[in-house]
Amino acid sequence: MLWFIGLGISGFKSIPNEALEILSKADIVYLEQFTSPIGKSDLTKIKKATKGEFKLAKRWLVEDGSEILKNAKKKKVVLLAYGDPYIATTHIELRTRAIEENIKTHSIHASSSLTSMIGECGLHFYKVGRIATIMSEMKSLTTPYYVIYKNIIEGNHTVLLLEYNQDKDFFLDPKDALNGLLETEKGQIRNVISSATYVIVASRIGFKDQSIISGKISSLKKIDFGKPPHTVIIPGRLHFTETDALKIFGQCIDEPYDNTEKTKKISIQMMKKYVPMVREALEEVIPLYKGQKEFQGILENAELYVKDAEKFLEDGQDEVAILSIGYADGLVDALRLAKGLDPKM
Numbered sequence: 001m002l003w004f005i006g007l008g009i010s011g012f013k014s015i016p017n018e019a020l021e022i023l024s025k026a027d028i029v030y031l032e033q034f035t036s037p038i039g040k041s042d043l044t045k046i047k048k049a050t051k052g053e054f055k056l057a058k059r060w061l062v063e064d065g066s067e068i069l070k071n072a073k074k075k076k077v078v079l080l081a082y083g084d085p086y087i088a089t090t091h092i093e094l095r096t097r098a099i100e101e102n103i104k105t106h107s108i109h110a111s112s113s114l115t116s117m118i119g120e121c122g123l124h125f126y127k128v129g130r131i132a133t134i135m136s137e138m139k140s141l142t143t144p145y146y147v148i149y150k151n152i153i154e155g156n157h158t159v160l161l162l163e164y165n166q167d168k169d170f171f172l173d174p175k176d177a178l179n180g181l182l183e184t185e186k187g188q189i190r191n192v193i194s195s196a197t198y199v200i201v202a203s204r205i206g207f208k209d210q211s212i213i214s215g216k217i218s219s220l221k222k223i224d225f226g227k228p229p230h231t232v233i234i235p236g237r238l239h240f241t242e243t244d245a246l247k248i249f250g251q252c253i254d255e256p257y258d259n260t261e262k263t264k265k266i267s268i269q270m271m272k273k274y275v276p277m278v279r280e281a282l283e284e285v286i287p288l289y290k291g292q293k294e295f296q297g298i299l300e301n302a303e304l305y306v307k308d309a310e311k312f313l314e315d316g317q318d319e320v321a322i323l324s325i326g327y328a329d330g331l332v333d334a335l336r337l338a339k340g341l342d343p344k345m
C-alpha cells in the first residue's frame with residue numbers, strides 16, 4: 001500500500017485528521033523536502049505523529065523510487081509532500097509505476113501554494129498560463145522568457161517558481177530572478193521584460209508572515225522580501241476586480257497596470273519592421289521599370305502582396321500575413337537584382 005499525502009501550505013496544522021490517522025498506522029513514512037522546505041517545528045510534530053519508521057526522502061530517492069515501491073509491496077508506506085502531492089510530476093510518475101506493479105495507491109489532497117497564492121494575490125485563477133521555473137544559471141532563462149512572452153500575448157498571468165536546492169539550502173532571490181530576465185531581454189529583444197514591467201512577489205504563502213508585494217521591477221529591486229520561499233508572478237491582462245483586490249490584499253508600490261500593452265506578437269513586430277521596408281524598396285524600384293509593360297504585372301503583384309499581408313494580419317491570420325510580405329519581398333528583390341541593385345534593403 002502506498003499513500004500520497006499532501007501537507008497543505010500551513011505546515012503541520014494544515015494536515016487533515018484523516019492523514020494524521022494514516023501516519024499513525026503506517027509502517028514507513030517518507031517526507032520529501034525537495035519541492036519546498038519544512039520548518040524544524042513542523043518536522044518535529046510530523047515525526048511525533050508517525051508511529052512507524054520515519055525517513056527524510058532526498059530527490060534522488062523519490063525519482064529512483066525503487067526503495068519506496070519495494071517497501072510498499074509488503075508494508076503500509078506513506079509519501080508526504082508539501083502542498084498537494086501531485087503538483088510534483090515526480091510523484092505522479094511514482095504512482096504510475098506503483099499501479100503498474102500492482103501496488104494499491106491512495107491519495108489525500110491538500111491545498112497547494114500554486115493555487116492558493118493566485119487567490120491570495122486577488123488574481124483570477126483561470127487566467128494563469130503556463131508555469132515556468134527560473135534557475136540561477138543565466139543560459140536557462142530563455143525558456144521562462146518565452147513562456148512569459150506567450151502568456152502575455154494571450155493576456156494570461158505567468159507564475160515563476162524560483163530555484164530551490166535542498167542539499168545546499170539555496171533559494172534563488174526574487175531580485176536575482178528579475179535581473180536575469182532583464183539580461184535575457186537584451187539578447188532576445190521581444191519587449192517582454194523591462195524595468196517598467198509590473199511584477200508580483202508572493203512570499204511564504206500560507207504562513208503567518210506571508211507577504212505580497214507588487215510594483216515595477218525598478219521599484220522591487222529596492223525591496224527586501226525576507227525569508228523564502230518566494231514566487232514571482234508576472235500579470236498579463238488585469239481585470240479591474242483583480243487590480244482592486246491586489247491593492248487591498250497586498251502592498252502595491254506602484255499602481256497596477258496591464259503588461260500586455262507593450263508586448264506584441266512576433267508576427268506583428270515583424271510586420272511593423274518589414275512592411276515599411278518592402279514599400280520603400282518597391283517605391284524605389286517602380287521608376288526603374290517605367291514604360292516596361294512586361295514588368296507591370298510583377299510590380300502590381302508585389303503591391304497586392306503587401307496589402308494582403310496587412311489585411312491578413314488585421315484578420316488574425318498571422319502566418320499567412322508573414323508569407324504574403326515574404327512573397328512581396330521576394331518579388332522586389334528579384335526586380336532589384338534585374339537592374340543590378342543590391343537586394344538588401
